Amino acid sequence: MTQEHWKQKLEGKLPDNALAYCYALWKEDPFELRIARSRSTKLGDFRYRPDQKVQKISINHDLNPYQFLITLIHEIAHHRVFRDYDRRGIRPHGPEWKRSFRQLMAPMLDASVFPRDILIPLRLHMVNPKASTGGDYFLFKELKKYDVTPGEARGVLLGDLKPGSCFGLKRRVFEKLETRRSRVLCRERATGRKYLISRHAEVVVLEEGADLPF
Structure with missing residues (x-):
């Protein structure tokens, strides 16, 4: 793939100032890049196939450019x-992956690539990167801001609501009770049942007393 083909494939999906760098990473050790449908359980994927000389990476098509870049380098x-280590005993997001991810991301941790509101938490995240930005x-909150197209309505993250707040989710009404690490204990108004819901929701x-707007 030439750099021009790479640009045509990923223009608009990556920040402009990241296109050349990501192409250089691909050229150094080529892989098949597939732009995938939206998947609720993951943003991207790499699976090693010993029977294939060229490995595959897939990235969801609907990510904003900053999330796409982080996911691609992830x-x-x-x-x-998988290229540099014996695969036996290597954990998917163990120290080898963390080291590689930090090294590959380092040239991108710059205001010419990421806006300041993402760059500050991203630099902190990269000190000890988690398996997912959702962790x-x-x-996650700063990246989420860039998912919205101009004029599109945007909801609020459950983690930002105060206890006692009333909210709608999937055509049901809940009250926020308390946060428990990554999840929030909530009570459904209609049934009184309690549920643990991701604070990323x-x-x-x-x-x-208001009705749902849908």
Whole structure:
């Protein structure tokens, strides 16, 4: 793949100032890059196939450019670990992957690539990167801002609501009770049943006694 083909494939999906760098990573150790449908359980994927000389990386098509870049380099780090280490005893997001991810991301941790509101939590995240940006609430929150197209309505993250707040989710009304690490204990108004809901959930804030707007 030429750099021009790479640019045509990924223009608009990556920040402009990251295109050349990501192409250089690909050229150094080529892989097949597939732009995948949206998947609720993962943003990207790398799976090693010993019967294939060229390995595959897939990235969801609907990620904003900053999330796409982080996810792409996350998966390239997996690719490099499988290239450089004996695969036996290597944990998917163990120290080898963390080291590779930090090294590959370092040139991108710059204001010419990421806006400041993402760059600050991203730099902190990269000190000891988690298996997913979703595991870092503050980074997830800043990245989420860039998912919205102009004029599109945006919900509120459940983790940002105060206890006692009423909200709508999947055509049901809940009250937020308390946060328990990565999940929030909530009570469904109609049944009184309690549920643990991810604090990353995007919800609709409701005034007391208000009906759902859908």
